[in-house]
Amino acid sequence: MPTGSPLDHFRHRLTAALAQALGIVPESIKLERPRDPSHGDFAFPCFQLAKERKQAPPALASEIAGKLAGLEHISAKTAGPFLNFTIDRTELARRVLTAAFDPAYGGGNEGAGKTIVLDYSSPNIAKRFHIGHLRSTVIGMAIRKMCEARGFRVVGINHIGDWGSQFGKLLTALRRYSSEAALDAAAATGTAIEHLHEIYVHYHEDEEKGGDLAKELAAESRKWFLDLESGAENEARRLWKKMTTLSLAEFERIYRRLNVTFTEIRGESAYEPDLAPTVRRIKEAGVTRISEGALVIDVEGSEKPALLQTGDGTTLYLTRDLASVFYRKETYKFWKAVYVVGSDQRDHFRELKLVVKRLGLPWWDDIEHAYFGMMRLPEGKMSSRKGRVVILEDVLDSAVEQVRTLVREKNPNLQHADEVAEQVGIGAVVFNDLKNDRRRDVVFSWQEVLNFDGETGPYCQYTHARLASIVRKSGQTPSAEADPALAGEGAQLLLAIGRFPETVALAAERFEPHLLASATVELAQLANAYYRDHRVLDAGSQQLVAARLALVEAARRTLARALALLGIAAPAEM
């Protein structure tokens, strides 16, 4: 697969030469990157072939070395059972610099003509946006940008949780512990969601007491939700609309700060008209049965059936997700439908796929759950119902405030200091959520999100600012046409820049932003090492200044582009 990497050229040369020397097809040649860069740029271990050919691996390695032909600009060397290859530094610099100066560097076209419907963020109405919601939001946004860079059409959908039986509870809570007037008053001071959240917590406290009270609450809530699902323009609907509007305003404020956008904000309630037809469609397929009063469907690999409708006739999460996946397939003809949703819902998405499969739809396996690990607190699982959450805006505010203090002390004359503090503070929080394998559970730690040293967003941003500063102070416009023979001195940095497109391709293919995030840290580390060892502005000859400047600019552009794909700003100064 062409990745658009300037290293592809060398790789192709190598696999072709090796295939010819060995008399096998190029596709079966697997090149590796040596652990130790001093061994070379590419490696070919000979163990497996040696075994097949009943030869000693080192003997085969030197035999191949003798037969290699057409390795223009690549030198080969054996190291025991390994064949190591090193790219000619001048040719490496020439190709990498030219590629990296292209504004679309890192892009590709393997996604051309393919549509990905990506479901991310999807918070619940009437609950505060907490640190756990951040994961889906920023992981989803990074996946979207990476996939778009690789040529996919991505439809980003915010599947707002604005439907379901919890609205019955919320309406009950509003009537019992508060009033519409009190909600309006809270809205006037911008605290409507806090207010709703509080009464929601109150409800669950009472519910936990059990007894008659809990029964009353449950009955009342059921009635409210039935009213809502009746479709009539009644009291329930009017209040529901009000809560929805108020919540969306808070979400908008956060998305603006995070620079997160959607193609479509379409809540679960939008599928309300599709629910009855969806249930009918599944019933008509003859795969449902009634169990304990509920409409269920059996799915393979599980003795428990999936529930489509409750004994009351109200719908469930699964029903609404089925309606929405049908809508998405019909509307967007997706190549893949990807859900950036927590790992606690793995069984749910397995059920969703298997129900679609049972309906005989061939695209069932195009549904993919790009799950992420749970965000927990040191004291245990977060819970909106128990009010035990870390509010995202508090985290963002703390991070920005802390950066503001740092800027004042480190760079007091900085222009637009507030804007930079916002970019770096947000960058720290976002990067912190992207840097590890998304499937891992994380325990929230203030100390970690507020750390700006080492493998962090601010470290990458700082490196970018340093590179930008060198270019700015040179007073020159860097050019990729600089003498590649001189730029070759930064081989490790050139290689890291050269790997960028294939990293984006892999991260997009696996929906794994952390692959890009860790490559970005590595790039920043190598850039730091480069300008530590190679003075740019006082390099001596004009040719050497131009060559080093070209490399600095190539690194700067790649770093900026990587951060952009991760949804992080790259200020020129900080």
Added chain:
RNA sequence: GCGCCCGUAGCUCAGUUGGAUAGAGCGGCGGUUUCCUAAACCGCAGGCCGCCGGUUCAACUCCGGCCGGGCGUACCA
């Protein structure tokens, strides 16, 4: 109980899908600012890769068992 996921340095994590002496960051200790921003850089200390067995020329990586943790386990989402 059953199912899925995880266990790598004091802490948080990488480890290119089986290859060369297991790598970073934080924290600790020691250094580097008349030198393009010290949010940086350099050095040191710190590892039976949870445990036991198996497959393989080769296992942190694959398989089985055990121990420890997380999540899920039909009328919430």
